[in-house]
Amino acid sequence: MRSSNRTRRRWFFGIAAVTIWSLSRIGITGSHFNERGWPNFWKFWSAAARPAITADFSAITLRAAATTLSYAVIGTVLSTIIGLLSAPLLARRLWEQTNRQSRGHAAMRATAFRAVRTIAAIPRSVHEIVWALLFVQVFGPDPIVAILAIGIPFGAVSAAVFADTIDDAATHAHDNLRAAGAPRLAALTYSIGPTVVADITGYVFYRFECAIRTAAILGVIGAGGLGYQMQLSFQTLRYSEMWTLIYALVVIAGCADMWSSAIRRRQSKSVVRCGELRFPDISRRVVATPAIAQSQRRFDLLLRRSLLALVAAVPLAWWWIDLNPTVLWNPRRRSLMSELLGDMFPPRYGPGGFPSLWSAAVDTFAMSVIAIIASVAFGLLYATVGMRPIAAATPAARAARVRNSAFRFATRIVMLVSRAIPPQVWAFLAALILFPGAWPGIAALAAYNTGIMARLFGETLEDVDPRTDESLLAQGTRSPARLLYATIPAASARIVSLSAYRWEVIMRETVIVGVVGAAGLGRLIQDDLVARDFAAVTSTIAALVVMTIAASTISKRLRHALG
Amino acid sequence: MPTNVQRRFLSTKRILAITLLAAAATACGSDPKEKAESATTTGSNSTTTKGDATPTFTGTLKVSAIPDQDPEKLLRTYGRFATYIETQVPGIKVEYVPVSDYQASVSSFRTGDLDLVWFGGLTGVQARNEIPGALTLAQRDIDAKFTSVFVASPDAGLDPITDVAGLKTVGGHSFTFGSESSTSGRVMPQYFLGKAGVDVNSDLKGKAGFSGSHDKTIELVTAGTFEVGALNSSVWDKAVVAGTIDRTKIVEVFRTPTFFDYHWLAQPSLDAKFGAGFTEAMKQAILDLDGSGDGEAEILELFGAKKFIPTFPENYSQIEEIGKEIGVIR
Numbered sequence: 001m002r003s004s005n006r007t008r009r010r011w012f013f014g015i016a017a018v019t020i021w022s023l024s025r026i027g028i029t030g031s032h033f034n035e036r037g038w039p040n041f042w043k044f045w046s047a048a049a050r051p052a053i054t055a056d057f058s059a060i061t062l063r064a065a066a067t068t069l070s071y072a073v074i075g076t077v078l079s080t081i082i083g084l085l086s087a088p089l090l091a092r093r094l095w096e097q098t099n100r101q102s103r104g105h106a107a108m109r110a111t112a113f114r115a116v117r118t119i120a121a122i123p124r125s126v127h128e129i130v131w132a133l134l135f136v137q138v139f140g141p142d143p144i145v146a147i148l149a150i151g152i153p154f155g156a157v158s159a160a161v162f163a164d165t166i167d168d169a170a171t172h173a174h175d176n177l178r179a180a181g182a183p184r185l186a187a188l189t190y191s192i193g194p195t196v197v198a199d200i201t202g203y204v205f206y207r208f209e210c211a212i213r214t215a216a217i218l219g220v221i222g223a224g225g226l227g228y229q230m231q232l233s234f235q236t237l238r239y240s241e242m243w244t245l246i247y248a249l250v251v252i253a254g255c256a257d258m259w260s261s262a263i264r265r266r267q268s269k270s271v272v273r274c275g276e277l278r279f280p281d282i283s284r285r286v287v288a289t290p291a292i293a294q295s296q297r298r299f300d301l302l303l304r305r306s307l308l309a310l311v312a313a314v315p316l317a318w319w320w321i322d323l324n325p326t327v328l329w330n331p332r333r334r335s336l337m338s339e340l341l342g343d344m345f346p347p348r349y350g351p352g353g354f355p356s357l358w359s360a361a362v363d364t365f366a367m368s369v370i371a372i373i374a375s376v377a378f379g380l381l382y383a384t385v386g387m388r389p390i391a392a393a394t395p396a397a398r399a400a401r402v403r404n405s406a407f408r409f410a411t412r413i414v415m416l417v418s419r420a421i422p423p424q425v426w427a428f429l430a431a432l433i434l435f436p437g438a439w440p441g442i443a444a445l446a447a448y449n450t451g452i453m454a455r456l457f458g459e460t461l462e463d464v465d466p467r468t469d470e471s472l473l474a475q476g477t478r479s480p481a482r483l484l485y486a487t488i489p490a491a492s493a494r495i496v497s498l499s500a501y502r503w504e505v506i507m508r509e510t511v512i513v514g515v516v517g518a519a520g521l522g523r524l525i526q527d528d529l530v531a532r533d534f535a536a537v538t539s540t541i542a543a544l545v546v547m548t549i550a551a552s553t554i555s556k557r558l559r560h561a562l563g
Numbered sequence: 564m565p566t567n568v569q570r571r572f573l574s575t576k577r578i579l580a581i582t583l584l585a586a587a588a589t590a591c592g593s594d595p596k597e598k599a600e601s602a603t604t605t606g607s608n609s610t611t612t613k614g615d616a617t618p619t620f621t622g623t624l625k626v627s628a629i630p631d632q633d634p635e636k637l638l639r640t641y642g643r644f645a646t647y648i649e650t651q652v653p654g655i656k657v658e659y660v661p662v663s664d665y666q667a668s669v670s671s672f673r674t675g676d677l678d679l680v681w682f683g684g685l686t687g688v689q690a691r692n693e694i695p696g697a698l699t700l701a702q703r704d705i706d707a708k709f710t711s712v713f714v715a716s717p718d719a720g721l722d723p724i725t726d727v728a729g730l731k732t733v734g735g736h737s738f739t740f741g742s743e744s745s746t747s748g749r750v751m752p753q754y755f756l757g758k759a760g761v762d763v764n765s766d767l768k769g770k771a772g773f774s775g776s777h778d779k780t781i782e783l784v785t786a787g788t789f790e791v792g793a794l795n796s797s798v799w800d801k802a803v804v805a806g807t808i809d810r811t812k813i814v815e816v817f818r819t820p821t822f823f824d825y826h827w828l829a830q831p832s833l834d835a836k837f838g839a840g841f842t843e844a845m846k847q848a849i850l851d852l853d854g855s856g857d858g859e860a861e862i863l864e865l866f867g868a869k870k871f872i873p874t875f876p877e878n879y880s881q882i883e884e885i886g887k888e889i890g891v892i893r
Contacts (some may be wrong), residue, residue: 031718032769034737034769034788036737036788037785037786037787037788038785039787040783040786040787040788041705046887085618104614104753136667136670136671137673137674138674139674140670140674140675140677141660141662141667141671141673142674142676149694150611152642168860170640221663222662222663222664222667223668228663231663232634235630235633235775235776235778235779236634236778236779237779237782283793314737332675336673336675340675350893351893353892407597431772432788433604435617435768435769435772436769436770436771436773437769526743527890529666530666530743530744530891531890531892531893532666532669532689532692532892532893533691533893536893
């Protein structure tokens with residue numbers, strides 16, 4: 001469904017107006033720049049050429065990498081379990097009315113469905129790092145903190161995505177079973193289960209890729225791994241060591257990116273839907289030709305092996321981080337948990353009361369808007385520069401292709417690095433050249449998310465049907481023009497939708513950069529934690545949840561209007 | 564190229580192993596009685612019980628400290644400290660647990676994962692608010708009259724400041740604190756700035772930064788990233804003596820009036836955990852650190868003190884008041 005030009009224009013002007021308002025809220029003047037910080041900033045970047053590679057430090061890096069990977073593996077598995085168990089509850093199909101029911105009954109069901117969906121949105125609106133900071137109050141410095149902090153919010157996201165998958169899946173078998181009198185849950189499990197397994201596996205590996213980045217971010221709260229080591233090196237400004245760790249993260253995250261891309265690329269041509277994925281469109285599941293059947297078989301093999309590898313890695317990871325889940329039901333920990341809940345509830349405002357919460361929320365909104373606009377702009381730029389070119393038809397094109405390939409490779413590495421550096425490290429770097437305030441936070445979020453957007457946009461652009469592009473090429477159209485007139489318009493719906501989803505994610509992420517951002521809810525939550533005022537922490541978290549859910553609603557409407 | 568000793572040893576298992584080895588070596592090398600004698604000959608007036616205690620205690624004592632300095636320095640300090648305690652309190656194993664930031668040390672004390680922690684003034688108050696029976700065991704001689712120093716890069720054009728009111732001139736400069744939860748690196752400097760009429764939210768160039776630790780404040784001011792900074796005077800003095808700072812790039816401009824700061828805080832339940840009389844034996848061992856025995860001088864030097872002295876909760880009521888005033892205790 002194409003939206004009318006008028007609707008689109010209205011959205012466009014709306015977004016432009018909000019961006020301008022956000023910029024004026026945060027304020028753009030040269031006084032935000034701390035020109036005295038350049039020498040230190042430059043020292044960091046020049047250290048990229050000489051990472052610390054002593055035997056000692058290499059061993060430390062390898063061990064830290066193993067820890068980060070272990071958190072990612074177990075966290076992903078836990079989130080998948082949570083997702084699978086709760087997805088059926090969130091599937092519209094389970095709540096759908098049947099013919100026998102009265103209208104009132106149906107309305108009640110619809111309300112209950114909405115309520116369940118909204119409640120299920122809460123855990124995923126709270127950032128992993130906030131979960132971790134809360135669990136640390138109960139479990140102390142224990143690996144279980146990282147596992148739960150990844151597993152719970154990721155589990156909630158997975159549940160929602162799996163539920164959509166179930167709803168999107170073919171319905172005949174399900175309807176037949178229901179008609180034959182099978183109970184709801186059984187009908188869902190037996191009819192739709194088998195068809196969605198592949199889709200779900202693809203998503204699990206996307207989640208795994210995210211979990212690696214998250215595990216590195218969590219390291220900074222003392223959970224160990226690459227992020228923790230980065231924090232230690234940063235504490236003493238040992239930039240060469242930081243680069244060793246960054247390169248390790250680049251390698252791991254790069255491999256995971258490729259792995260999950262491979263799975264999704266083979267799975268279907270229509271893949272990405274956000275930071276969350278769009279599963280293969282059922283309508284595009286083509287009639288089986290021998291070639292397709294063969295690629296399908298190859299895919300199944302890859303899928304099966306990947307799953308096997310993930311499952312096999314669990315005991316190894318478990319042993320490496322010395323995970324002991326019995327702390328979960330240890331009576332002392334349980335009493336600490338109820339103590340924490342007692343401190344958190346009932347929530348109350350911090351010292352500034354509602355006005356300061358409101359003003360921080362407005363700042364957070366403005367920060368997230370500027371950060372997403374910047375990430376989309378730069379992400380698009382880098383994605384187009386780093387894009388794999390279409391088949392070179394002419395000798396000239398072939399020569400250009402060779403010339404550009406080194407450049408493209410470099411671009412991809414830069415993007416990989418920018419998403420491998422955890423946002424809080426970006427934040428500290430930004431804080432060297434920007435005075436503490438909203439700007440270093442915005443810069444950090446933009447730098448990190450540019451790397452992610454470049455990847456998602458890159459996949460999207462490469463997925464575009466190349467025929468228009470090829471015909472323009474045949475007419476001798478130059479490549480920027482081809483991008484502008486053929487590729488980007490064809491992918492525009494997806495680009496908008498990816499950006500809208502990412503905005504929600506950035507809204508949550510503002511909390512990570514609170515340390516340097518003397519603005520926004522992230523700053524507020526930091527102040528609350530320093531004062532150990534958990535009742536105020538709760539109210540700040542609640543504000544963040546409300547904003548994330550609001551962002552989610554707006555982004556849904558945007559996708560609907562422009563998609 | 565800096566060494567990476569701290570990381571190699573950061574695994575707690577390794578720390579434990581090394582500590583034990585060192586403990587064994589110390590035990591072989593020195594006769595405790597000799598030590599007690601040398602204590603009397605140096606004229607120490609401590610009523611020492613060194614070497615007299617019978618090994619009635621068992622278990623592993625988890626010791627930690629707020630990470631106010633370079634992690635490598637902390638590891639050296641608390642590694643030596645652990646060894647010392649093991650020789651003084653027989654039967655006890657001591658494990659140093661590094662933490663990532665000030666608040667993590669309070670959290671882990673709250674959860675009971677740490678038995679004995681070297682807290683700052685503010686974090687100590689926060690920890691006692693969460694574990695009401697926690698015991699203030701001892702402080703260094705310098706902690707009863709602790710100060711913060713304001714340091715500046717010479718080209719900031721800041722004249723030496725003679726009294727608190729003079730801090731007014733810090734206004735208009737870029738400025739960094741240490742950790743947000745630091746007493747000498749944040750709470751007291753912010754309090755004194757406030758007394759001089761400088762609001763850290765509006766009167767500085769940009770907003771105040773939080774470097775994270777005292778060492779890093781020195782580095783950031785030296786590098787010129789911030790024109791002015793405030794930090795723990797003990798860390799500053801040690802760095803000055805060690806000659807590790809570039810005096811052409813960073814100078815002291817002011818030393819604050821005194822306040823109570825760091826202290827050892829113990830869980831209230833240690834006797835039940837390690838044996839009757841443990842807390843007292845532990846406290847005595849700390850108070851006995853006077854530089855007379857093997858390695859004691861080095862430990863004291865690492866702590867930047869001449870000796871440890873008793874301390875009491877009421878010493879920190881001023882910090883608590885000020886903490887409430889600036890909103891870090893609610």
